[in-house]
Amino acid sequence: MKYIDEYRDADAARAYATALAALTTRPWTLMELCGGQTHAIVRFGVDALLPEGIRLVHGPGCPVCVTPIELIDRAIAIAQRPEVIFCSFGDMLRVPGSESDLLSVKAQGADVRFLYSPLDALKLARAHPDKEVVFFAVGFETTAPANAMAVYQAAQAGLRNFSLLVSHVLVPPAMEAILSAPENRVQGFIAAGHVCAVMGYEEYLPLAEKYQVPIVVTGFEPLDILQGIYMAVKQLEEGRAEVENQYARVVQRAGNRPAQQIIQEIFEVVPRKWRGIGAIAQSGLGLRAPYQMFDAERRFDVATVSAQESPDCISGLVLQGVATPLDCPAFGTRCTPERPLGAPMVSSEGACAAYYRYRGHGAALEPSR
Amino acid sequence: MSRFDSLQCPIPIADYPIVLLAHGGGGRLMHELIERIFRAAFHNPLLDTQHDGALLPLDGERLAFTTDSFVVHPHRFPGGDIGTLAVYGTVNDLLMCGARPRYLSLGFILEEGLPMETLWQVVCSMRDAAERAQVQIVTGDTKVVDRGKGDGIFINSAAIGTVAPGLQIGPTSVRPGDVAILSGDVGRHGMAVMAVREGLEFESAIESDCAPLTAPVMALLEGGVEVHCLRDLTRGGLASALIEIAMARQLTVQIEERAIPVDGEVRAACEILGLDPLYVANEGRFVAFVAAQDAARALALLQRQPLAANAAIIGEVTAEPQGLVTMRSVIGVNRILSLLSGEQLPRIC
Known part of the structure; x- marks a missing residue:
């Protein structure tokens, strides 16, 4: 399959690994930002090909994982209302709130559906004028354009029975939070290619400059990731701190302007709380004033629902690259995909889920060549 | 163990007080359900072989016996329908025991309001499927449930086949x-x-x-x-x-x-x-x-x-x-x- 097979070639992967080993003179710690990259690394065993000393830590780029627990509780409170059809992307459904999750409230009778696009929720709203259709708008900059477009179209069509439960977050503020933390170990970033497909990468230039850290916009296939790591390590070895683009077959410097425009039209930058990490200033998106009639938190009056996270879950440390899933005493014992304490164990982009699924649990199996 | 111990539900209520869709998804939750509820209640040497069907000794011969239920939605899809699936799925379970499929039973649970035309199409494809799979449909049952209590059509099937002497497949x-x-x-x-x-x-x-x-x-x-x-x-x-x-x-x-x-x-x-x-x-x-x-x-x-x-x-x-x-x-x-x-x-x- 074109654009897949050539990026999963075993010989080319070994060649990159050899070149990387020849390049590396001392230890470096890199963070891959996107949960999709984390899963590719663990699924294909990219980390097993790296020379000793090159360490990958997993970043906060799992949108499901960083959605705060009270938002899950608010989603559940809305979904339980009899007049509501609650719609979400599939991998949000298993994420634990403080007492339940969306799949469980579905089993108890709530009308919870998983969709592939927020525009499908608009179709549902048109087909069920007697119902309130709510879409759980989570994600980074990647999913923001489609969610914005749904609101835009709903406004154009005058749809009154459609709303969004918004929990959008932004990548650059999270990078800055990580870099400015005193315990930070990250020396270079493998940036999330699909976020940059929308936003471009000009917004990373000040970060690379200010924190003297290489940032390489990178794709999601094993060879993409190996090449991204190679480019970041090369910069570190040469004492450079630049923004480079490994994923040029998809990402342009300026990004996708129409997508950015629709985000701008509908959303504004707001403070957001990140699950396990806490509040980060100007780190998310909320609906602009003219579109607040589509805000599900206002419509259903759930903005005051608050919740506490499990004290046993160290997902905040995992999401900031300070700990790995294997550092967690609950991993694979008190926390499993069937009985999760935190979101990273059930999200398809969560680091804990990747380790559990591809590396085993209990006696963890180290990847081997 | 007192007789009351066995009355306690073996899946802790705190974990899963109700059945979730995932309990039928073929993954870990379904395994837990089978192990802790069905095998806990029914276990015996034949069931414990954990095979797609049971091999039954009978007067020197060996019969293979299996059952399966079909709830697929939509009823038709490219390459087949719920009827072909019911016949082939059940026949295939027998084949996985090394058995030659012989006889098939079919139980239909129909929802009030199902178009007769839909039922006829499903039945015709089952007839053709049985012919292709070389099994005979020899008995059946029909129930109709109130509108809203089914999904148009559910099918349960069971089949028996014969196993050649000496085969130990499992x-x-x-x-x-x-x-x-x-x-x-x-x-x-x-x-x-x-x-x-x-x-x-x-x-x-x-x-x-x-x-x-x-x-x-x-x-x-x-x-x-x-x-x-x-x-x-x-x-x-x-x-x-x-x-x-x-x-x-x-x-x-x-x-x-x-x-x-x-x-x-x-x-x-x-x-x-x-x-x-x-x-x-x-x-x-x-x-x-x-x-x-x-x-x-x-x-x-x-x-x-x-x-x-x-x-x-x-x-x-x-x-x-x-x-x-x-x-x-x-x-x-x-x-x-x-x-x-x-x-x-x-x-x-």
């Missing part, structure tokens, strides 16, 4: 050194149904692989191949089938990702949705564990069959480490395959 016969042969490309059925159900449009429609496995299985058995285990790759797909066998025997199955055929359209659909084709359901594919010395011949016999023309050797059984399936990834690194909780859910982005 997970317990798998041993180190055995070679695992996959009968064809994986993931078609699940993606065909998902595409119709969710209104996903691909360049060309993905067709279900739904088919009776009689010809390829009989080719192996009649060709004198030393077959140790057969498993069809339905719910939970290839990965779950291999994991169940590895766990049942406490052996390791080592497979090669690159050797597993997946059709280009199926791969593309899986890539877009973030699904792993190794966990997607099939209805006309199986994996055979055969003695190493017969592997090449078994492969040649299968490849001569139209239903197994793309058969491939995907791996082998080793003694250590125990109870695992390990896979060498396309870039040459080993990892494990593990059971999912329930069905795969499409990802966000």
Whole structure:
């Protein structure tokens, strides 16, 4: 399959690994930002090909994982209302709130559906004028354009029975939070290619400059990731701190302007709380004033629902690259995909889920060549 | 143990006070349900073989007996319908015991309001399917439930077949050194149904692989191949089938990702949705564990069959480490395959 097979070639992967080993003179710690990259690394065993000393830590780029627990509780409170059809992307459904999750409230009778696009929720709203259709708008900059477009179209069509439960977050503020933390170990970033497909990468230039850290916009296939790591390590070895683009077959410097425009039209930058990490200033998106009639938190009056996270879950440390899933005493014992304490164990982009699924649990199996 | 102990529900209420869809998804939750509820209540030596069907000694002969239920929605999909699925699915479970399917029973649960035309189409495709699979439909039952209490049509079927003397086909016969042969490309059925159900449009429609496995299985058995285990790759797909066998025997199955055929359209659909084709359901594919010395011949016999023309050797059984399936990834690194909780859910982005 074109654009897949050539990026999963075993010989080319070994060649990159050899070149990387020849390049590396001392230890470096890199963070891959996107949960999709984390899963590719663990699924294909990219980390097993790296020379000793090159360490990958997993970043906060799992949108499901960083959605705060009270938002899950608010989603559940809305979904339980009899007049509501609650719609979400599939991998949000298993994420634990403080007492339940969306799949469980579905089993108890709530009308919870998983969709592939927020525009499908608009179709549902048109087909069920007697119902309130709510879409759980989570994600980074990647999913923001489609969610914005749904609101835009709903406004154009005058749809009154459609709303969004918004929990959008932004990548650059999270990078800055990580870099400015005193315990930070990250020396270079493998940036999330699909976020940059929308936003471009000009917004990373000040970060690379200010924190003297290489940032390489990178794709999601094993060879993409190996090449991204190679480019970041090369910069570190040469004492450079630049923004480079490994994923040029998809990402342009300026990004996708129409997508950015629709985000701008509908959303504004707001403070957001990140699950396990806490509040980060100007780190998310909320609906602009003219579109607040589509805000599900206002419509259903759930903005005051608050919740506490499990004290046993160290997902905040995992999401900031300070700990790995294997550092967690609950991993694979008190926390499993069937009985999760935190979101990273059930999200398809969560680091804990990747380790559990591809590396085993209990006696963890180290990847081997 | 007092008699009251057995009255306590063995799945802790705190964990799952109600049944979730994932309890039927072919993953870990379904295994827990079977182990802690059904096997806990019904266990006996025949049930405990954990096979697709039961082998019953009867007056010197051996019968194979199996049952299955079909609740697929939509009722029609490219490559088949709920009727063909009911016949082939049940027949295939018998074949996985090394049995020749003989007789089939059908139970219909119909919802008030189902168009008679729909029922007739399903029944006609079952008639044709039974003829193709060489089984006779010999008894049946019909119930109608109130509108809203069914999904148009549910079908339960049971089948019996006969097993040739001397055959011992099942997970317990798998041993180190055995070679695992996959009968064809994986993931078609699940993606065909998902595409119709969710209104996903691909360049060309993905067709279900739904088919009776009689010809390829009989080719192996009649060709004198030393077959140790057969498993069809339905719910939970290839990965779950291999994991169940590895766990049942406490052996390791080592497979090669690159050797597993997946059709280009199926791969593309899986890539877009973030699904792993190794966990997607099939209805006309199986994996055979055969003695190493017969592997090449078994492969040649299968490849001569139209239903197994793309058969491939995907791996082998080793003694250590125990109870695992390990896979060498396309870039040459080993990892494990593990059971999912329930069905795969499409990802966000």
